[in-house]
Amino acid sequence: MWYNTKAKELLGIDYPILQGPFGANLSTVELTATVSNLGGLGGYGAYTLSPQEIYEVDKQIKAATDKPYNINLWVSDHDIPDGGLTNEQFEKTKALFKPYYDEVGIPLPEKPAPFQSRFENQLQVILDVKPKVFSFMFGVPSDDVLEQFRRLGIVTVGAATTLDEAIFLESKGVDMIIASGFEAGGHRPSFLTNAEASVTGTFVLLQLIREKIKTPIIAAGGIADGKGVAAALTLGASAAQIGTAFLAVDESNALPIHRKMLFSDAAKYTTLSRAYTGRLGRGITSRIAKDIIGKESNILPFPLQTTFISPLRKAALDQQKWDMILFWGGQISPILKHTKAKELMYSLIEETTAHFNGLKS
Numbered sequence: 200m201w202y203n204t205k206a207k208e209l210l211g212i213d214y215p216i217l218q219g220p221f222g223a224n225l226s227t228v229e230l231t232a233t234v235s236n237l238g239g240l241g242g243y244g245a246y247t248l249s250p251q252e253i254y255e256v257d258k259q260i261k262a263a264t265d266k267p268y269n270i271n272l273w274v275s276d277h278d279i280p281d282g283g284l285t286n287e288q289f290e291k292t293k294a295l296f297k298p299y300y301d302e303v304g305i306p307l308p309e310k311p312a313p314f315q316s317r318f319e320n321q322l323q324v325i326l327d328v329k330p331k332v333f334s335f336m337f338g339v340p341s342d343d344v345l346e347q348f349r350r351l352g353i354v355t356v357g358a359a360t361t362l363d364e365a366i367f368l369e370s371k372g373v374d375m376i377i378a379s380g381f382e383a384g385g386h387r388p389s390f391l392t393n394a395e396a397s398v399t400g401t402f403v404l405l406q407l408i409r410e411k412i413k414t415p416i417i418a419a420g421g422i423a424d425g426k427g428v429a430a431a432l433t434l435g436a437s438a439a440q441i442g443t444a445f446l447a448v449d450e451s452n453a454l455p456i457h458r459k460m461l462f463s464d465a466a467k468y469t470t471l472s473r474a475y476t477g478r479l480g481r482g483i484t485s486r487i488a489k490d491i492i493g494k495e496s497n498i499l500p501f502p503l504q505t506t507f508i509s510p511l512r513k514a515a516l517d518q519q520k521w522d523m524i525l526f527w528g529g530q531i532s533p534i535l536k537h538t539k540a541k542e543l544m545y546s547l548i549e550e551t552t553a554h555f556n557g558l559k560s
């Protein structure tokens with residue numbers, strides 16, 4: 200059967216269908232557990248959580264499912280230079296965004312406070328709670344850390360946006376590699392070169408990686424139905440990871456207007472932008488994202504840009520100025536159909552099965 204892949208064996212799941220782990224408080228225990236309970240692999244994005252919050256979330260997931268699940272962290276959780284944020288840089292950012300703050304009638308925020316990395320402390324929690332799967336983005340943990348995960352039997356999954364990144368991940372001995380195509384919604388998790396250079400589509404990237412490495416591959420980006428899953432498996436993927444389609448269901452923590460936008464005509468148009476966080480990410484095209492093109496040097500480094508723009512985003516939401524907000528989403532959004540996680544999972548399984556059964560008849 201189509202679902203008897205290496206990923207199924209490694210991850211201990213029934214179907215090689217993974218729910219993308221969402222950061223920025225968009226993940227939920229309910230969604231993670233629902234996908235896992237239905238035979239896929241639920242995922243929880245925890246990079247914004249404190250160590251204690253990760254403990255609590257893991258406890259809740261374990262209470263909601265006895266199936267395997269994935270917790271995701273960001274290896275590199277900031278882009279702030281060693282000297283910190285200069286006043287000159289902050290003034291340039293203020294000048295760039297002042298018209299938008301004036302439009303919503305709120306003052307520009309103060310200079311963001313220095314950011315302290317939490318990754319090492321977060322890692323310790325993952326080692327303590329021992330999820331079946333630990334996935335990571337924006338880099339690779341140290342060899343010593345990866346060895347600790349191996350000793351504990353935790354499956355490690357790294358994200359690659361280029362062939363070089365996949366080769367590097369394999370050299371570090373990770374168990375599985377995500378081939379993250381540029382169609383995907385959310386951040387581009389590049390780590391060997393700048394994200395703007397990682398614009399290879401999922402199925403091309405998948406084939407390039409498949410030719411050069413032996414590590415099982417998870418295809419991610421531009422997959423939202425069973426035909427997409429079947430295409431990924433046919434091209435050599437061992438599993439498919441689906442983000443936007445799960446972000447759009449009621450069980451995610453996306454705002455109602457965010458989910459509505461993913462099903463709207465606006466979802467036909469997406470943009471890769473640094474304007475909202477300082478890192479390149481794809482969402483439904485916004486006025487600000489279009490205006491900022493070519494002015495990226497005046498954007499604060501991640502995550503200070505997120506802090507800086509947060510009051511503007513809140514005011515835009517309060518005033519229903521939807522065109523000022525970048526709602527995360529991938530290029531596949533226009534084909535979305537399901538608003539319930541259970542219906543989406545059943546559909547993915549049934550459509551993939553029907554495709555492969557049709558090939559046999």
